[in-house]
Amino acid sequence: xxxxxxxxxxxxxxxxxxxxxxxxxxxxxxxxxxxxxxxxxxxxxxxxxxxxxxxxxxxxxxxxxxxxxxxxxxxxxxxxxxxxxxxxxxxxxxxxxxxx
Numbered sequence: 510x511x512x513x514x515x516x517x518x519x520x521x522x523x524x525x526x527x528x529x530x531x532x533x534x535x536x537x538x539x540x541x542x543x544x545x546x547x548x549x550x551x552x553x554x555x556x557x558x559x560x561x562x563x564x565x566x567x568x569x570x571x572x573x574x575x576x577x578x579x580x581x582x583x584x585x586x587x588x589x590x591x592x593x594x595x596x597x598x599x600x601x602x603x604x605x606x607x608x609x
Contacts, residue, residue, distance in 0.1 A: 510529065510530070510531045511529070511530045512528075512529050513527065513528050513530075514526060514527060514528075515527065515528055515546075515581055515584065515585070523581065525549045526546075526547075526548055526581045527546070527547040527548075528544060528545070528546060528585065529544070529545040529547060530542070530543070530544050531543045531544075539559075540557050540558065540559055541559065541560065542557075542558040543556070543557045543558070544556045546581065546582060546585040548571075548577075548578045548581065548582075551568070551571050551574075551608055552568055552571075552607040552608055553567065553568055553572055553578060553582050553585075554566070554568070554572065554582060554585060554586065554607075555607060564603070565586075565596070565601070565602045565603070566602070566604075566607060567593075567597070567602055567603070567604055567605075567607075568604075568605070568606065568607040568608055569605060569606055570606070570608070571607075571608065572593075572604070573590070
């Protein structure tokens with residue numbers, strides 16, 4: 510597992526905004542790669558790459574909790590909020606409780 514601060518467009522580390530990367534192995538080895546965006550101590554988005562698909566899950570309570578978190582969520586996903594909302598509505602993205 511690797512934890513890194515997100516980077517600004519000028520490549521400066523952004524405090525309290527993290528990307529956590531895991532490679533599939535051991536008991537969870539059935540996925541190829543999992544990337545998680547965490548703001549402070551709250552998980553916002555997880556993208557899991559499987560052998561035949563990619564699954565994007567957003568926390569149902571915190572995915573749209575603040576302007577700052579939204580800015581970095583958009584950067585992590587590479588899209589704007591309207592696109593994210595459209596993908597949630599279509600079922601492409603799932604809303605789940607990532608902070609149990």
